[in-house]
Amino acid sequence: GQVVFFADEAAKYPKSILVRVETSPEDLEGMHIAKGILTARGGMTSHAAVVARGMGKCCVSGAGAVKINYRARVMNVDGKEIKEGDWISLDGSTGKVYEGKILTKDPEMSGDFAKIMDLAEKYTRMSVRTNADSPNDATIARQFGAKGIGLCRTEHMFFEGERIKAMREMILSTTEKGRRKALDKLLPYQRADFEGILEAMQGYGVTIRLLDPPLHEFVPHEEANQKDMADEMGISLDEVKALVESLHEFNPMLGHRGCRLGNTYPEITEMQARAIIEAAVNLKQRGVKTYPEIMVPLIGNVKEYKLQADIIHETARKVFEEKGTKIDYLVGTMIEVPRATLTADQVAKEAQFFSFGTNDLTQMTLGFSRDDAGKFLDVYIEKGILKNDPFQILDQEGVGQLVKMGVDKGRSVDPELKIGICGEHGGEPSSVMFCDSVGMDYVSCSPFRVPIARVAAAQANIRK
Template structure:
């Protein structure tokens, strides 16, 4: 291939206190490569090497192996020569060998997702030279067997395909250990290691049909290509999708001179954190192993030791090891190698101050000399994230604005919901996966029917899908599991509103209601069996797993105080009852953006009156039934309005189609027929009449109120009378009446006339009045286009982006789970549009509706009440659109508040 002229480098060198790149080049060099370059320039002892850019990975995916090797061959060869010059050794030199490591390095941390190869460049001749050069035959042959094992797995594909499969190299080692009566890799003799090398080579030839590559350059190109390939492994793709990282980012490749932690008892390797990643405590901590290489620390085959004496003592207390045994057998690095520890401690302080964030470091000690292999911003729990951000402000390291921008919004969920006990979850068996529909942890006994949720003290409601009829059971259950449905399915939306753990769309589940059993991978789980759900990850576990309540630290309150200082756009909550309203207010909600009145009708005494109203053939019959519902609704509204005293409460009039309220099971149909004094056939016929081909586009929303005005009259009376009753008690309330699903101005006008006529009638009856407003939910595309006409009459707009997304895309949000994952996998869609607002399409309709509405009413109040109101990127979009508020489920309020502040801060940068 012809060499391209005047193109920017594809390979960047680092080491010997100089570097071609820096930490600001993460998109090009990956996080690892950028930080290696930065540390080199800081004078930190980093083994020299070079980085092949992320753009080359993209070129590889487009052009293929041969073309990409040709593109970078000259730069890679020059970089290897530079390494040889710096270290005075030769790549492939049998007398003075240079070995390298080959590691991945995406622009964001993806721990454990991609591949690494160590000790590359060794072969039968080089191993002899390495043994002679280091005067350590044990080390040389141990490095050789490690290389074959890693290269075989990473490059040649000799990895177990499932958890049940045995790693061929581990099987060979286990056999030899059994023969020799030893347990640790460090117990192998030199002869054992030589035998392992030969046996490993035989295994490679047997499984791949080819000899193990002995040419160092062949090894290097194989490893580089393998790292590029690791960007698209199943686990890496899953991790990318889970975190929303685009496939086009690619990974860099870092080739670095080897330093050896396995040269004997004066060598070692470890990982450390500048602060506690679990709690955020400002305590240097970490683990190390003597006579080991980096992968050994995380592999779990040997128990690592603590870096600091304090950490070692704490570990001993947990492990029930007395102090004498600890000091003898498990000394800290601080005690065992005090000078090395002192140097490491100095570097961790330098790096944290330089990066102004908690750092995660990897290091190697080679024959008493310390090398830093990597630094990166450390992964941390939600609690640690908040504490570190606040502490760094107090320490004068970062500003308040920087602290707020450093907090990852979705990780706040960890502070708000129950979590699994970390000790218990380690041994839990995952039986299936679904969508993480509502965060938290739940453990309970299986029930298959909502009306049986109270059968056990702790129950998990398992359904193919849920419906509004299941509401009471959903509320009683500890967690909800469905086989169908996406992130905005009924189960998901209701669960989030309740703060209830939910896993939805677990397609591997087969549910047999008649036999009351759940089948997963041919294993049956029956009613009463224990299962556990992780609503934050979508994992479903067999059996009971202990949970614990998450604790809100004092720093969390401090963070929210900072949020209020900088946020401009307000955050309300979606809440249908006083308990949810109180939760929302406790989390700092500045009002309620959506109260769904239909959720109030499903309790046993109310559903009967609701069904009586629906099945009545006359206006008189409907009004009679509505009179029974009026005092119940009025009480509901009083309770919610009182909890939210002084704040706006938006109450949506009845929205779902009638068929959701009528009984579909024979036993409940018989009971209703008896209650109403009509025949069972009459009930069946009425239920059949209410069925619609596409109920989400049918007789619902304002169409119900305009067809049956008495429904709107009853609900308006309940709202206004509730507000007047509270006024009489001295409670200030601000009701906002929201008309759902309008598509034409006349639809709004008709409902508005009913509401205002009814309100004025009540004012005359009570000789008193209250301030209220009437607005609409914009959720039909046509409404966004005629928003200027609607705004002439409406007091406020609230965008219902769940339905707006459904109607704009033409996707049923309850059925889209069948194809959306495939669409995302194939790149047809970047995200699930029901989870993350589609800014290109649906978002433009929101913008149009907002702009046209305010063109005739500049001070028009505009908000959003769909589930997007709690999703970070969607909240930021709402800020940019100029909305007054977003509204979300109570447990997402702190997240939305934080994003509102972050958006305001970004706007000033």
């Protein structure tokens, strides 16, 4: 495709490749439009890689030799200058970037594919779910044989049209009343989103993660957008700038995110829980059977979880009373902070399911930033310090032992506790086999990795 450097210009050419230092949720629309994505920073579990994988889109992430000058709209690769509009080609399998236009062809499915999937179905014990944020993603995964959604990221729903304005209004509000007013605008959007996803995966469990990223990812950082926000909210540009600046964090991945947001601003959790439960009730009234599973992210302490679970259950009770009917639902948690694995027996007394978020668990256990580790991982592998990139293949000796401990401690309290994994390791064969060995009920991965995960799950069961 032809190079573009800004997500909002991805439609500039019929076939474009979006080139960024790194991507953020604000780039989602442009990522949808572009034929491929190239980033200078990142790795297997960076935003660009995870989102592109979910879209089934070609992506090369962490190309350290790429130096981008946004102002001049050029990139430099080892002395070679490539301008906006120049053609490049990407190979997402090898991570190679080629200058110019290379002829490509679409992959074709052979009859053997269906036979292999039938064999996988026959021999597997552990089911395979998908990570999906839209009805389209869910439908694709279901066609590949996914049995449910293991991770629906609600944050990706906030970047379309009027939603981002309401989301920013909520974030920049300085009072609970102001936040609730903005959340009331978001509620119908969220409810409609959840209806679509639950219906697309009807008959199977759908795990919906509550808001996880730090709030600064949603606010406008360019002055023109900040001016629009100021006009929308009836405040000055300087006030908006000050509010945006106040959200800055030195280490946002360990900062004000996940359940910490929900416990600081419980009204966010109330809105999301109401949207999920109302969506399921509405579908029930249309004869659609759904199984929503509400997941609290980033807990390290059972008290963090319980505060959120109490809000969810109370909100559900209110909805059931208002609607005059009930639906079945579960409330559980993402196990991704090392302390949560060490105290999983305490958490299991409250939570109805565990889902291991191995992207963050790997990051926190090894102390590697998943967006920056690409600078030294190749050297570590070359020198034998590491066998593999731990963000691609689960570190079974370290992170894996925490996972096993979490499973064992959780099941010591509740032998029937539903347990799965929703990190990107859920689509990597050796990691899938490890998940089977510790007794997980399912793995979850991006839609286009579902077939590989199904085969690996069957192989794991056969090898026992």
